[in-house]
Amino acid sequence: MDPDTTLRVDGVTHHLDLDPRASLLDTLRQRLGVMSPKKGCDHGQCGACTVLVDGRRVLACLSLAVAQDGHEITTADGLSEDGADHPVHRAFVEEDALQCGYCTPGQVCSAVGALDEFARGWPSAVTTDVAADPELDDAEIAERMSGNLCRCGAYKGIRAAVADAHREVSR
Amino acid sequence: MRPFAYQAPDDTGAAVRSVAERPDAVFLGGGTNLVDHLRLGVVSPGLLVDVTALTSTEITEVGGGLRVGAGVPNSELAADARVRSRYPVLAQALLSGASGQLRNMATTGGNPLQRTRCMYFQDVSTPCNKREPGSGCSAIGGSTRNHAVLGTSEHCIATHPSDMAVAMAALDAQVLVLGPDGERTIPFTELHRLPGDTPERDTVLEHGELITAIDLPELPMARRSRYRKVRDRASYAFALVSVAAALDVDGGVVREARIAFGGVAHAPWRARRAEEALRGATVSDESFAAAAAAELTDARPQPGVDGGNEFKIALLTRTLVATLRDLAREEA
Ligand SMILES: Cc1cc2nc3c(=O)[nH]c(=O)nc-3n(C[C@H](O)[C@H](O)[C@H](O)COP(=O)(O)OP(=O)(O)OC[C@H]3O[C@@H](n4cnc5c(N)ncnc54)[C@H](O)[C@@H]3O)c2cc1C
Numbered sequence: 001m002d003p004d005t006t007l008r009v010d011g012v013t014h015h016l017d018l019d020p021r022a023s024l025l026d027t028l029r030q031r032l033g034v035m036s037p038k039k040g041c042d043h044g045q046c047g048a049c050t051v052l053v054d055g056r057r058v059l060a061c062l063s064l065a066v067a068q069d070g071h072e073i074t075t076a077d078g079l080s081e082d083g084a085d086h087p088v089h090r091a092f093v094e095e096d097a098l099q100c101g102y103c104t105p106g107q108v109c110s111a112v113g114a115l116d117e118f119a120r121g122w123p124s125a126v127t128t129d130v131a132a133d134p135e136l137d138d139a140e141i142a143e144r145m146s147g148n149l150c151r152c153g154a155y156k157g158i159r160a161a162v163a164d165a166h167r168e169v170s171r
Numbered sequence: 172m173r174p175f176a177y178q179a180p181d182d183t184g185a186a187v188r189s190v191a192e193r194p195d196a197v198f199l200g201g202g203t204n205l206v207d208h209l210r211l212g213v214v215s216p217g218l219l220v221d222v223t224a225l226t227s228t229e230i231t232e233v234g235g236g237l238r239v240g241a242g243v244p245n246s247e248l249a250a251d252a253r254v255r256s257r258y259p260v261l262a263q264a265l266l267s268g269a270s271g272q273l274r275n276m277a278t279t280g281g282n283p284l285q286r287t288r289c290m291y292f293q294d295v296s297t298p299c300n301k302r303e304p305g306s307g308c309s310a311i312g313g314s315t316r317n318h319a320v321l322g323t324s325e326h327c328i329a330t331h332p333s334d335m336a337v338a339m340a341a342l343d344a345q346v347l348v349l350g351p352d353g354e355r356t357i358p359f360t361e362l363h364r365l366p367g368d369t370p371e372r373d374t375v376l377e378h379g380e381l382i383t384a385i386d387l388p389e390l391p392m393a394r395r396s397r398y399r400k401v402r403d404r405a406s407y408a409f410a411l412v413s414v415a416a417a418l419d420v421d422g423g424v425v426r427e428a429r430i431a432f433g434g435v436a437h438a439p440w441r442a443r444r445a446e447e448a449l450r451g452a453t454v455s456d457e458s459f460a461a462a463a464a465a466e467l468t469d470a471r472p473q474p475g476v477d478g479g480n481e482f483k484i485a486l487l488t489r490t491l492v493a494t495l496r497d498l499a500r501e502e503a
């Protein structure tokens with residue numbers, strides 16, 4: 001009865017028969033063995049489950065998998081190309097932007113999404129003049145990354161990593 | 172979680188028929204509120220009808236204003252260059268809500284229909300008249316820090332949590348609705364209800380009515396408008412109180428003001444008494460505070476185990492004064 005769902009995850013196509021109740025997060029982890037998105041809260045409050053859907057950052061815990069039919073899902077794993085780390089991956093390592101690492105895959109996907117939003121000229125809640133193009137300073141980075149909590153408090157390194165990655169990708 | 176069926180029909184008419192036919196069917200937007208509530212057991216529908224791909228994801232010019240399709244994500248509405256220059260209060264309200272990820276998911280149609288964040292409403296082990304009519308209100312005499320001071324009833328003191336809705340109320344937006352009996356347009360300020368003795372109904376929408384778009388009317392004075400939100404954390408938190416305002420000043424005198432409050436009532440609260448008090452008043456902190464007082468004469472703060480919410484009166488007054496002061500400075 002349930003419609004067949006096609007999910008493209010990190011470049012691989014999967015045809016799945018899904019219970020409509022299944023979240024994208026549980027489907028990735030339990031059905032497909034894609035373990036980089038983490039379950040921190042399952043209620044949209046922590047960002048550990050952040051993935052990119054068609055390039056936009058979203059929360060996999062509040063997404064129903066059946067509603068993602070035909071969409072392109074990228075996790076922190078899938079950001080690597082030909083085995084090479086993504087600039088955001090490298091920046092997280094260089095800036096020591098983690099302790100336990102639990103929040104890290106979500107932080108990485110969120111950073112990739114946030115930098116893309118910034119490149120499109122999107123303002124944030126701390127942009128003084130919303131009508132003008134924003135500058136990516138530390139306060140802007142903190143605000144744009146506020147949907148990702150880190151229980152280890154690695155925020156200083158995370159903000160530095162996002163700033164580094166921004167310099168590298170906008171070079 | 173109770174099993175449910177999922178449908179993604181081809182057009183809005185089919186979606187409306189599907190929901191109208193079944194009392195236990197609901198529309199699914201970005202899912203950021205509905206999926207959470209399915210998991211918490213707050214709602215247990217038998218059918219979800221996905222409308223994200225059906226309603227328009229476009230923002231178009233209509234008669235000097237803008238028509239925002241119900242499928243437009245909150246993030247894209249806030250990023251639209253026309254919204255940012257013509258209705259900055261709306262861009263700021265959207266950007267102050269939730270997180271980047273959630274704003275990418277949340278839709279223009281779903282945002283105003285998100286349910287209250289009253290902690291008892293979300294905890295199915297506690298009585299709540301909104302979730303289970305007649306069971307009682309756990310908030311009254313409980314924790315009231317996040318609850319209403321205006322328009323409450325003895326049955327419910329919940330607040331409406333949306334930031335976007337506060338800006339829409341100040342801007343006199345219009346809600347375009349498609350129902351089983353055809354189309355209708357509802358002024359945004361009349362969409363949400365006060366709780367009265369039927370707190371289970373958040374809005375005037377009937378079962379099966381779908382929001383297809385929201386119109387922002389032409390409003391030149393909104394070019395100078397602001398949203399100011401006060402909350403327990405600097406980001407990623409709901410409002411304790413918030414103010415959406417637009418101000419038209421001429422030679423130190425207020426010609427016209429548009430004001431709405433968030434975090435203080437069951438609906439985004441259009442502050443018409445404050446607007447009236449400001450018309451013709453000189454620009455000063457005293458007249459701004461007097462406008463707040465005019466709006467808050469009927470306010471009824473709640474005692475509570477957490478110290479209650481009387482603080483909202485002073486906080487809202489200061490927030491309104493600060494917002495209008497900033498706007499008046501922009502004019503100068
Ligand atoms: C951790 C967290 C923090 C948040 N912080 C904030 C905040 O600070 N400020 C704020 O304003 N919001 C905040 N939100 C709430 C968020 O903005 C809403 O959940 C979101 O806007 C709802 O939109 P949606 O499209 O996801 O709706 P859904 O969850 O899909 O639906 C919500 C309701 O609307 C109905 N519905 C959906 N679309 C339509 C339609 N077109 N016509 C008729 N009915 C429809 C559904 O049946 C459902 O009842 C937060 C959410 C979370 C999880």
Ligand code: SF4
Nearest residue numbers: 289299300308327328
């Ligand atoms: S305030 Fe309203 S939503 Fe909260 S417990 Fe009381 S009836 Fe329920």
Ligand code: FES
Nearest residue numbers: 040041042047061
């Ligand atoms: S697990 Fe999705 S936001 Fe916490």
Ligand code: FES
Nearest residue numbers: 099101150151152
């Ligand atoms: S590194 Fe441990 S939660 Fe962030």
